[in-house]
Amino acid sequence: MNTQLLMTLNLQEDSILLNEDVLNALDRPRQVQILINRDEKMLLLRACTIDDLQAVVVPEARTAAFEISGRSLLKKIRQMVGWEDNRPRVCRGEYLPVHQAIRFSLIESEPLEIR
DSSP, X not given: OOOOOEXXXXXXXXXXXXXXXXXXXXXXXXXXXXXXXXXXXXXXXXXEOTTSTTOXXXXXXXXXXXXXXXXXXXXXXXXXXXXXXXXXXXXXXXXXXXXXXXXXXXXXXEEOOOO
């Protein structure tokens, strides 16, 4: 199986978009949690329960992508990484089976060209 774990950070629309492969890798969870490692400039996405802090509810309907609203989170990420513009960026993820999570390197994100 050839999967691409992609997360798009859209700073212009204040949204985080997770592709279907991300949701499938996490076994289509009902909630996800986003954790940030400031020192490593990494974002970790993991399945969680509604009882976990800042759990984001994932819709039950099967979709090709899932959008999370995140204005303050994106602002913090932009400042932490030092991005000088608001261009959307795509991050490639790495599945960590031991943690049942996906790790995204924010410093290796790639800006998307706006057309």
